Amino acid sequence: MREIIAKIARRALVWLAWIAVISLIATGAVWALRPHAVGPKQPIPFSHLRHAGIREISCYFCHTGADRSPVAGVPELEKCLLCHEVIADRFDPIAKLHEARERNEPIEWVRVYDLPDHAYFNHEAHLLKGIDCAECHGDVKSMDRVILNQKLSMGFCVDCHRKPEHEASVDCWTCHR
Ligand code: HEC
């Protein structure tokens, strides 16, 4: 009787070990294949969710170039301080903004979207056609850190240019000039 119980216990242990190994591999796979849920770490933990989402500040308030020039532009420190001169001014990351101004240093934001030099893009042209930021950048206002929504490959650009409703040029020189 004892022997049988011991045998069953040993089997159970072997099974448990297998289950542990398999679930470890499965978790590893899920982790490796997960969507990139956070973007690059920034020098100041600026949150789009807080500003553009919860506080509903317009994208154009900060990215003033978007509908007027090729480049959307990232706001100057001074623009942050319009509010943060007083709002949350003792809070650690905000104190850093104040220090940066005292030292007269810009904030070195890490770029998320960056095309190679041989490809030309123009924000204004797209926004004047009524294309939403989200088509290319995803739902930024729901993000704490900006995520690379999709790799901006040539196929991504050309596929949309080819759509009949857009009739945008697919001549090479349009994007390589
Ligand atoms: C049709 C696609 C598309 C749309 C729509 C679009 N963007 Fe972009 N955005 C890009 C691409 C491509 C880049 C990278 C440009 C480069 O590296 O030259 C970029 C870069 C940026 C950058 C960083 C570089 C810069 O231009 O300052 C910001 C900020 C930005 N976009 C904000 C916005 C905002 C805000 C909107 C909506 C008001 C918007 N974008 C709409 C494709 C798009």
Ligand code: HEC
């Ligand atoms: C129009 C006003 C306004 C502007 C402009 C603004 N902020 Fe804010 N910010 C706020 C408010 C309000 C809060 C408080 C957040 C809350 O409680 O929802 C906040 C919170 C923050 C926080 C703390 C967030 C957290 O997660 O707790 C940081 C960091 C911050 N802002 C950085 C910036 C930076 C950097 C800029 C410039 C690019 C900027 N803000 C521009 C209004 C503004």
Ligand code: HEC
């Ligand atoms: C209060 C100012 C503020 C508002 C409002 C704001 N942004 Fe930004 N945005 C920033 C700052 C600062 C950065 C650079 C740091 C970062 O990437 O988080 C940035 C970065 C970005 C980038 C990444 C640029 C790159 O490096 O490639 C995109 C895309 C973007 N914003 C889109 C949007 C869109 C779309 C909205 C409206 C839904 C919006 N932003 C509203 C301040 C703002």
Ligand code: HEC
């Ligand atoms: C969601 C659809 C869409 C996507 C995605 C898109 N485009 Fe466009 N693009 C358009 C439309 C619409 C026009 C305007 C066509 C017109 O005015 O005749 C345009 C125009 C352009 C122009 C001409 C601008 C000018 O100065 O006249 C360039 C350059 C361009 N796109 C580059 C790109 C690049 C590079 C990408 C990828 C990073 C891209 N586009 C992604 C729809 C798109």
Ligand code: HEC
């Ligand atoms: C609507 C915009 C657009 C048009 C039109 C376009 N390209 Fe591109 N092309 C791009 C972008 C954006 C990249 C950069 C892709 C990346 O970084 O992965 C690129 C990259 C390339 C590259 C570099 C190879 C690579 O994979 O990075 C070559 C070569 C190229 N394009 C050739 C062409 C030729 C030839 C044509 C005309 C038949 C053309 N492209 C038309 C947007 C465009």
